[in-house]
Amino acid sequence: MANQKVNAVIVGAGAGGGVVAKELSTNGMSVVLIEQGDWISYDEHTNDELLSQRVTVLGNSCGPDDKHHSRVNIHPDGSKHIVLPSEGDFNNISACVGSGTVTYGALAWRYMREDFKMKSTYGHVSGSTLEDWPITYDDLEPYYEKAEWEIGVAGDDSLNPFAPPRKKLQPMPPFTHNKEATLLKEAASKLGFHPFSIPMLRNSVPYGGRPACYRMRTCIGFPCPVSAKCGTHNTVIPVAIKSGNCELRTNCIVSEIIVNEQGKITGVSYYDQNNKKQTQHADIVILSAAAIETARLLLNSKSKFFPNGIGNENDWVGRNLQGHAYPNAHGLFEDDIFDDFGPGSSVAICDFNHHNPGIIGGGYLSNSFICMPYRFTNVRPPSEKLWGKSHKEFQRKNFKKVAEIHGPYQEIPSFDQRVQVDPVVKDFWGIPAARLSGKTHEEDIKGCTFMAEKASLWLKEAGAIQTWSSLGIANGVSAGQHQAGTCRMGNDPKTSVTDKFGRVHSTPNLFVADGSLHVTNGGFNPALTIMALGFWVGGYIASEWNKGNRFK
Amino acid sequence: MNNQNKFSRRQFLQVTGVGVGGICLLANCGNSISIWRFFSNTEAKLMDAIADQIIPPDDWPGGSESGVTNFIDKQLVGPYVRFQQDYRKGLLAIHDSCNDIYNKQFEELDWNEQTAFLEKMEAGKMHGNIWSNGFDKTFFSLCRDHAMQAYYGSSRHGGNRNNKSYQMLELDYPLIIGQNRYKS
Ligand SMILES: Cc1cc2nc3c(=O)[nH]c(=O)nc-3n(C[C@H](O)[C@H](O)[C@H](O)COP(=O)(O)OP(=O)(O)OC[C@H]3O[C@@H](n4cnc5c(N)ncnc54)[C@H](O)[C@@H]3O)c2cc1C
Numbered sequence: 031m032a033n034q035k036v037n038a039v040i041v042g043a044g045a046g047g048g049v050v051a052k053e054l055s056t057n058g059m060s061v062v063l064i065e066q067g068d069w070i071s072y073d074e075h076t077n078d079e080l081l082s083q084r085v086t087v088l089g090n091s092c093g094p095d096d097k098h099h100s101r102v103n104i105h106p107d108g109s110k111h112i113v114l115p116s117e118g119d120f121n122n123i124s125a126c127v128g129s130g131t132v133t134y135g136a137l138a139w140r141y142m143r144e145d146f147k148m149k150s151t152y153g154h155v156s157g158s159t160l161e162d163w164p165i166t167y168d169d170l171e172p173y174y175e176k177a178e179w180e181i182g183v184a185g186d187d188s189l190n191p192f193a194p195p196r197k198k199l200q201p202m203p204p205f206t207h208n209k210e211a212t213l214l215k216e217a218a219s220k221l222g223f224h225p226f227s228i229p230m231l232r233n234s235v236p237y238g239g240r241p242a243c244y245r246m247r248t249c250i251g252f253p254c255p256v257s258a259k260c261g262t263h264n265t266v267i268p269v270a271i272k273s274g275n276c277e278l279r280t281n282c283i284v285s286e287i288i289v290n291e292q293g294k295i296t297g298v299s300y301y302d303q304n305n306k307k308q309t310q311h312a313d314i315v316i317l318s319a320a321a322i323e324t325a326r327l328l329l330n331s332k333s334k335f336f337p338n339g340i341g342n343e344n345d346w347v348g349r350n351l352q353g354h355a356y357p358n359a360h361g362l363f364e365d366d367i368f369d370d371f372g373p374g375s376s377v378a379i380c381d382f383n384h385h386n387p388g389i390i391g392g393g394y395l396s397n398s399f400i401c402m403p404y405r406f407t408n409v410r411p412p413s414e415k416l417w418g419k420s421h422k423e424f425q426r427k428n429f430k431k432v433a434e435i436h437g438p439y440q441e442i443p444s445f446d447q448r449v450q451v452d453p454v455v456k457d458f459w460g461i462p463a464a465r466l467s468g469k470t471h472e473e474d475i476k477g478c479t480f481m482a483e484k485a486s487l488w489l490k491e492a493g494a495i496q497t498w499s500s501l502g503i504a505n506g507v508s509a510g511q512h513q514a515g516t517c518r519m520g521n522d523p524k525t526s527v528t529d530k531f532g533r534v535h536s537t538p539n540l541f542v543a544d545g546s547l548h549v550t551n552g553g554f555n556p557a558l559t560i561m562a563l564g565f566w567v568g569g570y571i572a573s574e575w576n577k578g579n580r581f582k
Numbered sequence: 583m584n585n586q587n588k589f590s591r592r593q594f595l596q597v598t599g600v601g602v603g604g605i606c607l608l609a610n611c612g613n614s615i616s617i618w619r620f621f622s623n624t625e626a627k628l629m630d631a632i633a634d635q636i637i638p639p640d641d642w643p644g645g646s647e648s649g650v651t652n653f654i655d656k657q658l659v660g661p662y663v664r665f666q667q668d669y670r671k672g673l674l675a676i677h678d679s680c681n682d683i684y685n686k687q688f689e690e691l692d693w694n695e696q697t698a699f700l701e702k703m704e705a706g707k708m709h710g711n712i713w714s715n716g717f718d719k720t721f722f723s724l725c726r727d728h729a730m731q732a733y734y735g736s737s738r739h740g741g742n743r744n745n746k747s748y749q750m751l752e753l754d755y756p757l758i759i760g761q762n763r764y765k766s
Contacts, residue, residue, distance in 0.1 A: 077757055080735040087731055088661045088739065096661065116661070247757060370754070403734035403751055417636045417726050418697065425734075426642075429751045 032309075036060040036277075038571070039298055039312035041284045041327065044129030045557050046544035047318030048262025049177070049564025050571075052269050055276035057572035062310055063276055064300055066283040067093040067126035069263070072255045077248035079402040083124055083133040084251025086116045087404075092133055092253070093125030098458035101322075104467035106506045112455055121353070121466060121509040123320050127280060128263025130511060131557060135250040135375060135399060136231040136259050138183040139554035140174050140562075142194050143167040144384045145391075145440070148550045152390045158442045158471055159350050160390075163549040164521045164530035167194050170562050173569070177561040182237045182260035185229025192224070192380035202234045205243075208371035210433050214397050215377045217492035223379040228396055231260045231558070238265060249373030250399045262561070282308070285461045286331050287315055287540065293335035294582075295540050301459045314571065314581055317517075318544040318564070321351065322509060325449040325516035325546060326464040328527075328534075341517065341527045341534040348449035350515040351468060352551040354393070356502035357478040358436030359485035360409055361494025368430035374399040382437075382484055383553045389477050391440035393553030395485055398434040409434070411498045433494070435485035439478050440553040441508060442471040449516050466507040478503055512556050517546035532567040539581035543567040594624055594677050620658040620666060625673045626651050629725075631689045632676075635696050636729040642750045643743065645729050653732030653741030665724060672721035675712040676703075682710070 038054050040047045043065035051063045075081070075091040083092045096114040103111045103119040113119040123130040144151045146163040154160070175198050177183075184202035187193035204227035207215060218225035232249075233242045243258040257264050270276035281303035288297045288309060297311035317324045325348040329339035341347050378396035386392055401409060406429055408416070415421050447468030455463040482499040489497045504510075520526025523535035532547055534540040545560050547567075552559065574581070616623050633645030658666050680688045680699070688696065700722060702708055708718035732741025742748070748755035 078736040078738065080731055080739060087727075088657065114664075247753075403747060403753070404731055407730040407734055417700075417729075419638050419640070422637055422640065422642075426750055429753075 033062070033311070035297075035311040035313075036062050037312060037575070038062075038314040038316060039064065039310045040316045040318055041298060042066075042129070042317070042319035042323070042544065043127045043262070043267060043278060043280075044123070044318060044320060044544065045131050045262055045560040046564040046567075047316070048128065048131070048267045048270070049561050050316055050318060050543045050568035051276050051278075052180075052266035052273075053565060053568025053572050054575075055270045055273040057575065059275060059572065059575060061270065061276040062312070063267075063270070063278045064282050064284055064298070064310065065125075065127055065278065065280050067124070067129075068280045070126045070128070070132050070253050072253045075253055076255075077246075077252050079248075079404050082251035083130075085402070085405055086122070089116045090122060090124065092129075094122070100455060100457060101463050102452040102455050102465040103507060104465065106469045118510075119507070121322060121507060121513060123511050123513065126263075127267060127278065128261040129320070131231070131261030132253050132259075132263055133251055134231070134259070134261070134511075134557060135555070137375070137555045138178070138185065138229040138231040138558045139394075139552070140194055140196075141167065141552035141554055141559050142192065142380075142383060145550065145552040145554075146170075148391065151384070155390060155442055155471075155473060158444050158473070160442060161518070161520070161525075161549050164519050164526075165566075170559075170566060171196065173562040173565040174558065176565045177558055181231060181262070181265045181561060182233060183229050183231055183558070184234035185227065187226075187229070189226035190224065190380055192383055200229060202237055205230060205232075205234050205376050207376050208374065209369040210367040210374070211377040211397055213367060213492050214433065214435070214488065217488060218377070218379055221488065221491050223381045223488070225377050225379050228376055228378045233258045233260065240264065245372045247370055247372040247400050248402070250375075283459060283461075284319070284327060285459060287327065287340055289331070289333045289335055289340070293333075295340070295537055305459065314539045314541065316541045316543055316567070316571075317546075318542075320544050321513040321516045321546045322449050322464050322466070324542055324544055325351075326451055326462075328517070329449070329451045330462055336536075340540065341536055343536055344524050346518070346525065346527050348516050349445050349447075350443040350518055350549075351447040351449055351466065351507070351509050351513065352441050352443050352515040352548070353504070353508040353510045353512045354438035354551065354555075355441055355470075355474055355478050355504070355508065356436050357393075357439055357481035357485065357500070358398075358434055358502050359482055359489055359497050359499035360411075360432055360434050361486075361489030361492065362411070362428060362496040363431045363433065363493055364495055366430040367433055368400070370400075372400055378437075379488075382481060386480065389480050390442060390473055391550075391553055392477060393437040393439040393481060395435055395437040395481065395488065398436050401432070401434065403429070406432075411496055433489060433492070435488050436502065437481060437485070438512065438553060438555060439474065439481055439502075440551060442473045443515055443550060444468065444471055447507065466509065468507050470503050470505075470508065474503055475501065512545075512551065514545035514548035514551045514556055517542045518549045519547045520549065531570040532563070541567055541571065591674075591678055591681065594674060618655045620669070621651065621655050625669070626655065628673050628676065628688055629654065631696065632700070632725055633729050633732075635700055636726055637733050643746050645733060647743065648733050648746060649741040649743045650729045650732040653735075653739055654728050656740040657728070662728075668721055668724060671712070672717070672725070675708075675710075675717070675721070678712065679708060679710060
């Protein structure tokens with residue numbers, strides 16, 4: 031039986047797509063939300079370090095799987111590598127209802143004012159596509175607030191003098207610190223930094239009908255056993271379904287956007303759970319498949335009207351692919367700093383997020399999550415052996431004595447960091463695979479060196495007897511869990527893919543609502559901004575719809 | 583040259599070949615029945631020795647006792663199927679190189695000789711065609727990573743016998759929701 035036409039079809043039930051589904055369906059529009067993955071339960075995916083969404087050596091616990099998917103990664107030397115989802119070069123987020131919001135660390139940042147005005151703040155940077163967003167922080171502020179209240183954030187910005195202004199407090203009180211973070215907080219204050227408790231999309235008190243966090247050792251990379259982490263899977267998506275106007279179709283992978291004989295977009299085609307090809311017609315199509323897959327879908331949708339893919343008239347689809355570099359330092363302490371009060375990562379400073387001489391952008395610094403035993407086998411000062419007797423002794427002696435400070439450094443975007451589709455490699459369904467290429471802008475090396483030095487300084491002040499650092503720069507493509515930028519929004523159709531509401535310039539009824547829209551990626555984890563953009567784009571579509579606009 | 587100890591390439595291969603099928607009929611096999619899914623008994627013995635070098639026994643189990651070989655064997659017919667050829671080729675290469683250099687099997691070298699041999703692999707300093715294109719380095723790092731995963735990862739994958747590594751690190755295991763952090 032053919033699918034009935036609906037008002038909107040949304041591709042991808044992650045951070046952006048989940049929010050849009052809720053905005054449209056509660057506004058009375060009929061919605062089909064298509065997701066290539068499935069619902070995730072904790073029972074299936076416990077706190078097994080080797081099969082998680084962070085350490086993925088035995089596979090991605092929350093998808094995609096190695097059997098059906100692959101990508102091509104072009105290394106800086108030009109060599110071509112076919113990579114599987116469980117390998118780092120794949121640059122995965124997740125494939126399940128909620129996507130990364132099921133297993134994320136849940137850091138819930140608002141970008142700062144400057145993050146929306148990088149070019150005005152720093153000027154033109156040669157070899158880069160650094161640009162201002164077509165919207166400002168003030169445009170997005172009410173939508174950040176919606177994300178914080180509808181999905182749930184614990185935090186208190188009053189201790190962070192660099193936080194952008196807000197109208198309403200976050201709904202839950204901030205998290206308390208464990209032993210390590212307490213030590214680091216005191217050290218940061220002594221250095222004249224401004225430490226505060228990181229805002230988290232995680233319940234510090236019962237909220238939204240779900241309990242407070244139990245402070246387990248494991249969190250990032252794992253679904254929450256008690257649903258204290260707030261993602262789209264346990265907030266906005268259930269609300270959308272409950273509205274009666276949204277059908278969620280799982281285990282269905284969208285292969286193409288359909289264009290009719292008049293060159294108008296009429297829906298999408300997809301393979302259902304039995305790998306049978308289906309179509310879903312809709313008045314509006316919204317792509318929320320994350321930065322790599324959204325670009326891939328547009329590029330794979332070729333027709334006589336769109337010979338280079340939809341929205342790609344000026345060759346901007348897939349460009350400006352960004353993630354974050356992660357400059358870091360580790361510090362070895364004399365005494366135990368580990369008290370098993372999880373999940374870690376609670377103290378941060380924004381002193382290095384802007385206006386540091388010679389640095390463009392920058393990023394916050396924070397302590398990281400509790401390191402699990404296998405991951406710790408690679409945490410060693412450069413002088414230490416990586417195996418044998420001394421390695422085992424180090425593991426035993428120091429597992430509870432090492433802290434890590436790190437932060438996401440805002441990368442300088444460039445035209446050549448990009449997603450294309452590969453002419454040869456295809457996935458299980460025969461859809462041309464995404465092909466990733468690019469290399470680091472030299473500004474990043476300078477910025478990351480600066481940040482890694484500050485991280486070491488902080489650890490030493492806290493009493494570390496030895497520190498060692500790394501720039502955390504990917505050799506080649508940078509995208510990963512924080513992938514963004516491939517369909518940047520802008521006012522000029524010649525240098526962007528969508529307008530400021532996420533509508534693809536060359537089509538009236540095709541929207542993007544995910545990390546692809548980011549013009550630049552901030553010195554912060556991106557999820558809350560992607561959710562806010564979901565409310566911004568979804569809110570715009572719904573209000574226009576109510577005015578009678580059918581986007582024809 | 584002690585010919586009695588010498589274990590030829592042909593014998594290594596023969597045993598390997600038979601072992602793949604699951605049942606080992608040659609007298610050279612310690613056990614007459616191969617308990618392995620992918621490894622032959624001979625390969626598994628060599629793997630045990632490598633595992634103990636990577637994670638040596640001390641007050642706590644070494645790599646072999648903890649089940650590193652079992653973990654790798656299990657993954658090689660699962661998510662690590664793509665590494666099957668690396669192990670087949672790499673273990674044979676170690677066997678051959680030991681025969682060439684010491685006229686012995688790897689397991690028969692004394693402890694420091696074994697360490698030196700693996701250090702040479704790690705540094706990419708092995709000689710011979712079979713090690714070309716940096717295979718010495720990549721195969722060593724594969725064994726090293728997989729041994730660490732086995733020893734320090736969840737025991738449900740066939741390593742970390744009795745969760746000993748968690749006990750060694752003084753980590754409560756399993757984690758019981760809402761319970762562990764209340765223990766003083
Ligand atoms: C372990 C981990 C930790 C993280 N920690 C943090 C953190 O602390 N703070 C933070 O801000 N961010 C964090 N992130 C990143 C965050 O999850 C992402 O930034 C966010 O989910 C991206 O949102 P999106 O809407 O762009 O894409 P996604 O949320 O990835 O959603 C895309 C969805 O589309 C689906 N899809 C893709 N292609 C198709 C197709 N063709 N057909 C059907 N469905 C398709 C995917 O399966 C996926 O579900 C983390 C991520 C991970 C994995």
